[in-house]
Amino acid sequence: MKVILIGGEEISYHLSRMFLNRGYKVTMVNKKPEYCKYLAKKLKALIINGDGTDNKVLEQLELKNDDVFIALMPRDQDNLVACLAAREIYKIENSISLVNDPENLKVFEKIGIEKTVSPVSIMANAIFASSTVEKYIKSLLSDSSDLEIFEIEISENSKKANKQLKDIEIKEGIIGAIKRNGSTIIAKGDTYILPGDKLIIITKKEMKNSVYNIFVGES
């Protein structure tokens, strides 16, 4: 099993290093001859200079169906064609594509490439999540009379660990956000509550204890 990285520059370089450090075999394909020379000097990966959407190049890669195929090119249509070729001609099950235009995420899904990563969407969510939660909390603190905001950390043993938000009944409060590994997530129905999560909860003052007890305490 090997990892194939098609295109990309910085991302491709760092991913390659990461996989090589973990002992995987890595093949990189890049259009630019100069960059390929550079990669060959710096990394112990197999470097191929060519167009990852070209069948002639793909044939050189000796693809097997347990390979991991990652498309990182700047144009979505190139990533799509490369992943389709990998799947349909070489029967690769594990292909992942970078998607630059978030509008194309649903298109990729419809066409059958389900594993996609959209940096634009991730950045946008991060920006909106952090600013929204901050604004929200500030406004509540300034004019709340009977509302209380507090944080609960979910332990391994918590009754509600590893459950989805929609399966947790909280009648007297809402989970505004979840702090996890240094980033903030706006909790939605299908978000899982994981051990180690810090939940930011808003309730009425008199309901604080009963909401607290929903999460704390053993299953």
Add this chain to the structure above:
Amino acid sequence: MPLIYILSEERNVSRNIITILEKDDNNSIKSFTEPDEILNEIRNKKPDLLFVDLKVSKGELNGISLLDKLKRYDYNFPVVVVTSLNSIEAVKKAFQYNVIDYISIPFTPDEITDIFNKAMEINKEPTYNEKIKDLKKRIEFMNAEDNKELEDQIKSLFYKNPSLPQPHYLYALFMKNKNPNIAIKNLKASLALDPNFKEARIVLDEMENNK
């Protein structure tokens, strides 16, 4: 024989509509590029459907001002505005003038034929004025049986035309003998909406003198 007028400076707008609608030999279609021209033609002969491209703007008149003139001269036929998606503001303005729908560019043949069919359906319905005349007659000759149905028809006029005086007037006539106070209230409401409404004034004076 449906008569259709198109006002547009863009050849592709008018040509497309003509090509689509002329497939039915019964249709007669004329296209114009100048608002003044089309206004004259409308005075000569009213169309069964008018397409107005909101981008038109020659001389003093543009698409919206044409609609304004049509309203003031009380021309009452279906109007459809044609617009590009960037001018939603213009479309909103147009809807203040009682257009039946809008079509955005690029448009498909089906969109045009659907709107044409809708316009022909609307043309078959009696006009507002015809409805008023008809209801007034029925009130004059009404008997106990059709009271409820008459009342419903008058009420539906209220809903559809809340700022017009005639529904209040009709309701007053309907209630004249049953409940004079309500009738007077409605006549006054009618006159509040249009102080020059002669028929309402006459009936109100008559009722107040009889008190």
Add this chain to the structure above:
Amino acid sequence: MNFKNPFKKSFYYVVFGCGRLGSIIANELSAKGHSVVVIDRDENSFENLSFDFTGFTLVGEANEIEQMKEAKIEKANGVFVLTPDDNTNIMIALTVKKYFNVDNVIARVYNPKNIKTFAKHKIEIVCPTMLASNRLKKFISKGEKE
């Protein structure tokens, strides 16, 4: 509406790319009395259209979903994908067929090896390279017989 001849109905077509081939197709569709929308990222390319062309033109990136929605692609009776780039054509054709559910899609693909990518998805292809090579092969056979 009563169509005297129901087969004279106007259809709605979308053409991606207004180069040599795109403009020929667009002109043909317009001349036949159909409604056409042509999309190209370069507005100068519309100069390839004939004087009698009465369709609509849109300037924009052909492979963007927003652009396709503006062209009302979901209402198209047929779609021609004729940009100069194979991968772009493949993605547009698949998007139109699978995401917008338009059945009649035909795309130009220069590289014969790319034809395999389409095979499974039932998208019609015109491959100029293959058409030319078939024609040339006939020419060669003709020469050999003489």
